[in-house]
Amino acid sequence: MTENQNAALHFVDRHLSEGRADKVAFREAAGKTRSLTYGQLSARSDLVAGALGAAGIQPEQRVACLVLDQIEYPEIFWGALKAHVIPIALNTLLTPETYDFILRDSRAVCLFVSRELYDTVKPVLAENPFLRHVVVIGDDTPEGCLNYERCLEGAEAVPVAQVSEDECAFWLYSSGSTGQPKGVRHVHGALRATADTYGAQVLGIEEDDVVFSVAKIFFAYGLGNAMTFPMSVGATTILFNGRPVPEVAAQIIRDERPTIFCGVPTLYAATVHWLEKNGVPEHRLRACISAGEALPTEVGTAWLRLWGVDILDGVGSTEMLHIFLSNRPGDVVYGTSGMAVPGYELRCVDEEGNQIAPGGVGELLVRGASAAEGYWNKRSKSRATFEGEWTRTGDKYEITEEGRFVYCGRTDDMFKVSGIWVSPFEVEQALVAHPGVLEAAVVPWRDDDDLEKPKAFVVLKEGADAGEVIGALKEFVKARVGAWKYPRWVQVVEDLPKTATGKIQRFKLRAQAAPEKMEGVA
Template sequence: MLYGQPPLDPAAPTVTIPEQFNVADAFLDRHLREGRGDRVAIHYEGQHYTHAQIAELANRVGNGLLSLGVDLEQRIALLLLDSPQFAAAFFGAIKMGAVPVPLNTQLRPDDYRYMLNDSRARVLLIHASLWQTFSPLRPELPYLRHVVIVNDLEASVPLDSTTHDFDDWTAHASPQLDLAPTSKDDSAFWLYSSGSTGFPKGCVHLQHDMIYCTEYYARSILEINEQDIMLSAAKLFFAYGLGNGLYFPFSVGAQAIHYPGRPLAATMFQLIERYCPTIFFGVPTLYASMLSLPDVARYNCSSLRLCVSAGEALPAELQQRWQATFNVPILDGIGSTEILHIFISNRPGDIRPGSSGKPVPGYRALLVDEQGHEVAQGETGNLLIAGDSIAACYWNKHEKTKATMHGYWIQTGDKYFQDSDGYFWYAGRSDDMLKVSGQWVSPVEIENTLIAHPAVLETAVVGAPDAQGLIKPKAFVVLKEGLTPTEELTEELKAFVKERLAPFKYPRTIAFLPELPKTATGKIQRFRLRDTARTLPDDSGSR
């Protein structure tokens, strides 16, 4: 069998999980039993929440969900900013047997309509500051029964029999909650991963998945302990951020810093100086922005023992500049929503700048050609990964599940090669998906938006490196007859996309062409556009 059971990894940590297992016990109740209840768990907007306080609030959320008629395995959508309420809602839902589904807070109404109807979420927990985006959708959500609002605004949101205030709702719920009798292979939570057609895929993660990520990566690579303080620029609704800012620190009784705002470069330095984290998790675009600040060496980062980067490949130059400036290493790695966290990584004392590192103990990596045969060392192949944190399936997407998940192995969609020393080097995507600012972007989605503009005849979007070597969307546009490229039209097209898609998806540059390169059958030759994107200067017709 081509994709059979991989051989045992002798370096993998031993992980034993009982058949009956509810992961909320490992991340919440265990700390109370072991005497860590009074330790700070979350720093949030100048306030401090202990492990005991988060555990009690999670119990109240779980009981509140039971009072709304939520049953085992029903989905609970979380449209929440990074906050103690997110932590309590996530773990509280799992503890009572429901399945939390964190949603990206940066999306558009159409995205929420799709995901809420696809997941058939019965209850939505949402911050009031996000309510205006969501509220017009409510009549179009036939499965949604109740909304619980975390009020982070001075003005209140109108309440009724199906719209509840979080503080009042939890205050009337019991602080005691029994663990739902789930098994280690029951659904625990979902995360949505972007799709190549623009439609997101619900990755169904099981009760044991977070434990494996913790033991394989957080403990083995980062060597986390209860003295650590963790700051993640990646938000909790991302797979990367969920580990960094929630279940990694909660696995050892450590501390997390939750920041609800945008992770701007100067703000990250302010948080580092204020809270003195020991581990900082970022993405390459953020590290580039932080290093570009004037007199950047003035910031005190002496509390940090490690920095981590994921989401897209970290250019060697950025890694080296950061190390030289702050004397703190950045461990670059690759993870995915399907595998939940990082599965190939550089290590402390073993960093190869520009590479993704080596497989994390517990994961196996395989590079294969288009026929599924393993490639020779040094040759580029499609990356497959085996490991116990891989999602069980894509919800309601049977064909996509079969095409991606092959027994013990999953197709990551990335192309890599492995050098003679065992380091893995990123070589691009197997499909046309782009990783922009740490988030997946579908070129098809951008193209479908641009083509709706009255001036656009044809368009194709590819990834192009910016001055920092980071990939950004670049649109090639053929205008309708009689129209001429102008600077004003370029900015109009960018704004047109920004208004209709999440802001990070807009094309940073636009090049106007008389026609798109195509095959004899009419397919766009994207490889030629990628070559053009690397060589065409951004002047005159290209912006």
């Protein structure tokens, strides 16, 4: 018989035969006392698989997971894989209308939902034509729903389903930065591919590491940080199901003593600002990583100054499952995304598909074993994104003479000023270098002559004087990135629209038409 390549065998059950049954795989933070050993995870995921079968859910059918970062999540995810049922990790921050779209689009037959999230999704459940079971995690099970613990109490373990590494394992829905989310289908082998490349060869994760990821399990970056990488070596993950504001993140780093911290640029920037006022807690961090949006140079250098630990800024995508381009320990150049992760190939091409020369700007394409097999129910989009072995990222990059990649922006975010391409991210980096600016986003805006020029939306640091900051920003940016790139308009906002992964939704800013609120003139 062909070897069973079910990913659950490698990431879960293997640890029992290797002597880690009593090792804590997951523990909950911020006042929670619950934990889960590798042995318990193996046994309870077996019961999840048995419960799915007993409920009549067939292999390759979909089950949706609207679950907070809590110990039940890995039980459900790996239990579904053991049954060859396809778990779909759902963003916990969406609207009922978006949940309705995803549940109908995926035709999920079962929904696992944390009790805290049930009321949000409840309005769309009754009319769903595909859902047969709603399983609620927590107390106070609503009428018509099943209780998670009671489902497991009556279940029996079943053999792990025999699959190949090329069979579909799970879905992730893209963050939908420009519209309705897309179902991204990943195979069993992709999980190990990310662990064997970035996890082992860049992050260098080891069994005695403790990982804390503020990026949640429901999207690709968090799934790798919190499950795939630590479980590939038998390490421990700290789970936190709340909102990761700076003071809470700092407290968890102090109290839970992680060795690896996984964040996003927005949180890193806010935490630096908080730490400069409140001080750096004791810690034992040895590595910090970032993805989701390019990391501003000022944030990286400030973090290193405060913590004594570099941030390894990298680039990944839902389609590639995790980071494929990154800075590395001992080889960090802030303001760049680093170089290709071992196991991946990269190239940048112009509009005609020709390889660009160093110094030029082109769209980034990537080739590697973790690529998705395509989008669900979106053939034309799949054909446009997945070109044979290569995946189009939709990101524009410049390649330096040294072979490093410098982020320029999304393909649809770039625009020309005076006939010259402008990278929104380059201007944003200049803006956040100002001591009064916490965050910034730049979009094209048409002037009185109907020509596009940069417009900036900025979030100020606490205590900053808006008039003084706005008055200085134009000359400040001119001096840093060039006279034609400076923002002709600057608008102060309380926050910037972002996806749950921390990516700025510039299309929402482009759609705003509020000139009366603008500070500064052309």
